[in-house]
Amino acid sequence: MQGRFGTRFSFTRAIAQIGGRFSVIGAGRFAVLVDGNAAVSNLFSRYSEVLLAEAQQIAACNAVHNGVSRLARCLLQSADRIGSDELRMTQETLAEMLGVRRTTVTLLAQALKEKGLIRYSRGHLVITNRKSLESTACECYHAVHHDRLPVTLGIKL
Amino acid sequence: MPMYYFHLYDDAPLRDDDGTELINLAAAHDHAAGVARELTFKSADFMQEKWSKWTMRVHDHEGTELFSLAMSDFEPGNHNP
Numbered sequence: 001m002q003g004r005f006g007t008r009f010s011f012t013r014a015i016a017q018i019g020g021r022f023s024v025i026g027a028g029r030f031a032v033l034v035d036g037n038a039a040v041s042n043l044f045s046r047y048s049e050v051l052l053a054e055a056q057q058i059a060a061c062n063a064v065h066n067g068v069s070r071l072a073r074c075l076l077q078s079a080d081r082i083g084s085d086e087l088r089m090t091q092e093t094l095a096e097m098l099g100v101r102r103t104t105v106t107l108l109a110q111a112l113k114e115k116g117l118i119r120y121s122r123g124h125l126v127i128t129n130r131k132s133l134e135s136t137a138c139e140c141y142h143a144v145h146h147d148r149l150p151v152t153l154g155i156k157l
Numbered sequence: 158m159p160m161y162y163f164h165l166y167d168d169a170p171l172r173d174d175d176g177t178e179l180i181n182l183a184a185a186h187d188h189a190a191g192v193a194r195e196l197t198f199k200s201a202d203f204m205q206e207k208w209s210k211w212t213m214r215v216h217d218h219e220g221t222e223l224f225s226l227a228m229s230d231f232e233p234g235n236h237n238p
């Protein structure tokens with residue numbers, strides 16, 4: 001995102017939360033690519049709009065929704081992104097994502113486990129009842145669902 | 158630094174088995190209150206049970222209970238202790 005304008009100061013530090021395969025391109029080269037290609041430039045603008053809407057929804061979510069709903073939302077979003085209901089995420093990572101203490105994540109996760117929605121051991125979490133987890137999640141999960149948000153905004157990615 | 162374990166009880170506990178390293182008992186009290194506020198934030202109940210049914214019990218590494226908190230004290234709208 002921030003390489004769009006070439007090499008300059010990055011506002012954020014991105015941390016990969018779950019391992020996988022990544023592509024890398026230098027910021028300068030990326031800027032040239034985007035500037036020189038209308039289709040890429042267009043896609044980039046549309047993607048930026050989706051990302052902004054998602055960030056706004058999550059900011060609102062953190063302010064008004066309770067811990068269990070937010071944890072459910074966070075787990076579902078992560079699972080959707082990696083295309084698997086098995087997540088290699090620590091409770092520390094989830095605590096950072098939700099802006100709560102690690103103890104709080106432990107207790108919330110125990111609650112989800114008691115309800116049969118997830119099971120987990122050290123750093124390895126599995127969604128066992130997706131349907132129920134989706135109804136436990138706050139409305140934000142459905143609002144920012146990656147299949148639906150672009151459509152909701154009237155954008156084709 | 159000592160380890161403290163923050164379990165949440167109604168009839169049976171939701172257990173904090175990993176615990177948190179904290180400098181002393183006062184820090185454990187602060188941590189417990191912080192967790193209680195995070196759990197009750199925008200939350201009228203927990204696992205379909207009123208907060209009045211829940212108690213946080215804080216244990217040391219030997220499993221001895223050090224103190225407890227009534228979760229209803231942290232309910233939205235109540236004055237936090």
